Amino acid sequence: MARDGARGCAPGPIELWGGVECSVVRIGDGYSSQFDYGGCPRPGDIDAFAALGVRALRQPVLWERVAPRGLRDADWRWPDACLQRIRALGIRPIVGLLHHGSGPRHTSLLDPAFPDELAAYAGAVAARYPWVLDYTPVNEPLTTARFSGLYGHWYPHRRDPPSFWRALHAQCRGIAQAMRAIRRVQPRARLVQTDDLGRTYATPPLQYQADFNNHLRWLGWDLLYGRVGSDHPLWSWLVECCRAQPEDLLWFAAHRCRPDVVGVNHYVTSERYLDEDPERYPPECRGGNGRHRYADVEAARVLSPPSAGLSALLREAWSRYRLPLAVTESHLHAPREDQLRWLAETWRAVERAREAGADVRAVTLWALLGSYDWDRLLTQRRGHYEPGAFEVRRGRARTTAIARMAAALARGDPPAHPVLAQPGWWRRPSRLLYARAAPVPGPPEPGPQPGARSAPILIAGAGTLGRAFSLICGQRALDHRLLARAELDIADPAAVERSLDACAPWAVINAAGYVRVDDAETDPERCFRENVLGAQNLAAACARAGIPLVTFSTDLVFDGARSAPYPEDAAVAPLNVYGRCKARAEACTLDRHPGALVVRTSAFFGPWDEANFLAHALRALRAGGRFDAADDLTVSPTYVPDLVHACLDLLIDAESGIWHLASGTALTWAEFARRAARMAGADVAGLRARPHAELGLAARRPRYSALGSSRAFAMPALDDALARYLREGPPAPRIAQAGPACAPAR
Template sequence: MTQGNGRLELWGGVECTVNRVGDQFIRQLERNAHWERIDDLDRFASLGIRAIRYPVLWEQIAPFGLASADWSWPDERLARLRELDVTPIVGLVHHGSGPIDTSLVDPEFPSKLAAYARAVAERYPWVAYWTPVNEPLTTARFSGLYGLWYPHGRDEATFRECLFNECRGVVLAMRAIREVNPSARLVQTDDLGKTYSTPVLEYQAYFNNELRWLAWDLLCGRVDQSHYLWAWLTDRCGATPEEILWFRDNACPPDIVGVNHYITSERFLDDDVEDYPDHHRGGNGRHRYADVEAARVLAQPTGGIGPLLAECWARYALPIAVTEAHIDARREDQLRWLAEIWRGCEDARASGIDVRAVTVWGMLGLYDWNCLLTEVRDYYESGAFDVRSGTPRPTAVAHLMRDLARGDVPAHPVLSGSGWWKRDDRFFTPPRAVPGLQFPPRPVTGEAHAPILVTGATGTLGRAFARICAERDLNCRVLSRGEMDIADPASIERAIDLHQPWAIINTAGYVRVDDAERDAERCFRENTLGPANLAAACARHALPLVTFSSDLVFDGESDSPYVETDAPRPLNVYGESKARAEALVLDRHPDSLVVRTSSFFGPWDQHNFVSIALRALRSGEPFFAAQDMTVSPTYVPDLVHACLDLLIDRESGIWHLTNDGEITWADLARRAAALSQVDASALQACGNQHATLPARRPRYSALGSRRAFPMPTLDDALARYVQQATRH
């Protein structure tokens, strides 16, 4: 680890919170399965990280007391980190409140934590960096003031109990650790956001901005009668002078101030509450106001991490590390966020601020932080790895981490776009321009870059890619056949020379399944020859290629969903054209991404099955649908988003992407009608459809996946389709 010189380091972290939902303990290490996979450590080390925030959590190692502590897990893991030459920053309590026999409001919490810390230090005396309690201020707010986490307090007194117990626990834990290892260093983390406001609420914003320093101020011994919060702590929180001054007399300043940075941590207070939903409205007894993410409201984006680092340095003059950097966003915005933080830290170092590192948090992703761990929703945000298949899959974040660790300038083409926090579509209310509130520009993450070329300008998928690339600020050019005929190698070369793309997505093709039986030559030209030509050209130019195949490559004799490794056995010309294309594309360009999908429906195309069925049923016309053909319907927006993420992740090979679920055509019409509150009595379910159409169809063509890039469920997709259709 650097000592104030050298270049900015890359660190990593594993989301490891143990939280209580009711009487149930929820363990992130079990949900992301890192508890069972020691080889994750090799994956992390391969990214070039120098240090890792790593859990040896009190409630997991010694849930029933030190006498029965099970050290086998940290013994194995910390030893492997030493072998890999990755420095552990050992965490003991992470948003939890310790084992079942204590809590954040237990007067013995600090001494019990210190006893555990001593035991850990005695077992691993070589460990030099420690975080006894992660984010004490944030945890005290959520547990003691907002009622979100155990013990669910909602008053200043409970907040003070939680915070003082945590900070006293840090002091006593570090004292115990340093009796074992005098050179042990404290990396004290907390969230460092900032609050902005309208002029009426400047007093509340000032209070909030002073409060965010309180845990660090206590540990640094800075809180006495002259401190801004002294009166609040004594009058409103019930703290005695002796409790507060104990920290002054037992100061334990961090060796490194750990700044955790999230887009949602910068807040805006608005006394004009009419434009905001109820859940954003509140008050302080003096004024009613909305408390919202600044990025969603302020007309000008805030200055990002740089000004916050400058404030921290001015206040403490202690070394700083960004100890959590993560965002729940589309893949390109995850890259933009990390690159922006890295640039901001480099700029801060250039200005003389001692910034040591940036930590990519949640390298295995996070579960249920979208509801602040208050429910078990199974909502997953991927990180450097996506763990949903059981085997962690490196994402584009992992590739960017390797670049940063090597000292390379971040260069992924998507970095040329703006993150959502800078785009004009970020607002959920008319943007606020506050007089006198000005910000420096946020760091630029990339130069203008080449586009993605998308073939099939007039098709459903081509139009959807154009729309969604625009939403995600991905430079995209959608080409018609006149601009690039994929069956003509010379036309492909001209288009590549003209546009200089960084990737090609092929949505062109022959889609009339029944007509293909009598128009086989044209079908094979567009569906087989064209993709094969594109693959050859992309291989020559080292370009990623995404192309699409179909469930109709299978014969329907299976009784369970087809997976990527199942052998194609098409029943018709169209399926044969797609099966041949798959083989030719991967032979000519093995790095291509071939996506098998099925049965499109979407909000921007009125000619798909769901839209046609609902129109007919609304009018009371008879609608015929097969009851004996089972498919995996695919919501087009979900498909496009997934393909873009996989493209950015540099994935290749055959992938099955459909919304999770299988259904007959007739039941699909019924379900869509029910969600749309449309009378389905005119629906007529038919049998033997798969054998009577001009092109034979498989009776069963549901797609499953062993690649495990889960898409939303069919019910979820249909509900969003109905909402979108209602708006239009």
């Protein structure tokens, strides 16, 4: 990364960089920090980053966290430990001082003293770590100025062009002064300047607004480069609308702080489309500029064909600045296969940009430890988590398929996974919620050819769970084959072999089996055949073929002696035939196929099944009828769509062993019905909580069988699942009353 920049295509292979999402934004009088949720990397995590082949790491040394009350009270312990480990592992740190922040409480983006104070902090950081060469003093200054000064999302919550300019000016001048302070300590220090880079498209009447937006996206870099003079396309707007003083604009030309690397942050949301017919779009997409009312939506939801994508944007940035480039953020909030597709497409886009002569040095794996609450732009603290290369839960980091693909890319291997045969959602026809034809600059990024098929996932069993897997695999563009019992009897070894030969799957999901808990007491042979022999046959055949297998078990493998949720390693002690068969099936499966994924779950409910416990309860209570439910059996209800999504993510991540997946709340069947009915607005007067002994159940049940987990993974919470279940619309009332009910078949 020479200070002089590059004059041709990038030397050497593409580097893999890494970064942790570390935003600290002020909302009113409080702060929202990613690290408050446990996403703070520890020195041990850095070893895991290094194992991926990460050559450079965007390491936060954030002003608000290190010195919230000033440099005299600075707490350097955490950055000391991290940077020491980074240095020992031979990784280059790219130190960040502000990440969407506005500084400690005593300052803000509108404070005239902000640049001087940031520079003082930067000088202290450089003095403490004089060996560090690469810095990003302020991440995404333009984006932060928009969110804080134009849109009002973050402090100081302004919505006017003058505040936008003051926030951008403070940050960019702060960057220039910070780098000057850093270079007094380390003359070879380099500036890696990041911002979001996208493009705006529009219907013809709004092309003028799209042109303005497409000039504005460069403004932060232009200021630092010293390119903003009276001939700049935005000069008049800055002076007249933003009330920028000409001397403040020209200061940057006199104090050039040209980036050594232009850091491009790119997301699906980076590319926008403006439409002068806002009524075609949801209310949250509508806005205007004082001249026109219009809708502002993701271009991926409108453009057909898709936009030219990241490769074209990188070539555009190279043509504009002739400086080395790096993709410094590239993340997608999506199921795992689309995250893999996004990473693979990003890497290929960089390869194509380099082939066209652009000096693109690296792709940054972002966010290594995932991120929290970006679905609400950090304005609400809900703890909504998006996994990254590692999934962080319960104090540990779990490697995902993203990390494995990144490690392969770092080694020089091409991206490879069965899911890559299909395009990401941003390229599938289903993305087009508001399709319009519009010109785009150049052909779109190449991807899988229409109709291309990968090896499928074979789903054995077309009951409630199998049909749910089939539906969600279709939504997620995962090729699959659903085989009912008439097509595949898993208890017949020859039938299993024939199906594997015919389908040639890359994975198998066993959603078949005997599910009638009480009937199993009088039909143990059939329960054993379907649940033990069937699971055993699938495991043996998949192991011989080297095929990943997912199979299911139950909370009924436990005896209920505990009063706290059962972890995965708890001893099994089933009380009934069904539970004994499932416990035997677990052991047989893992004995024959140690790489299998065995998922224990409990108390299904979902929007596509009218026979589950909750559907019966709500039908009865909404109709004013009676409904009996056990008040002495504690379970952990599981929302079927969440279960299916979780299992598919874990399958793609190549996880194995026993996992507990449930919606995270322990409660009795009666409490479950009451909670759902109240959320649905149904009268609970007809709900009768009764001991399970009065419900006429043939099979013994454990009094307590709630599932807990020690794994670094969690499904959405029960209340969130219930809200979505009710929005989906459980079956309408059809009967006036229902008889006794306890646990549905599993």
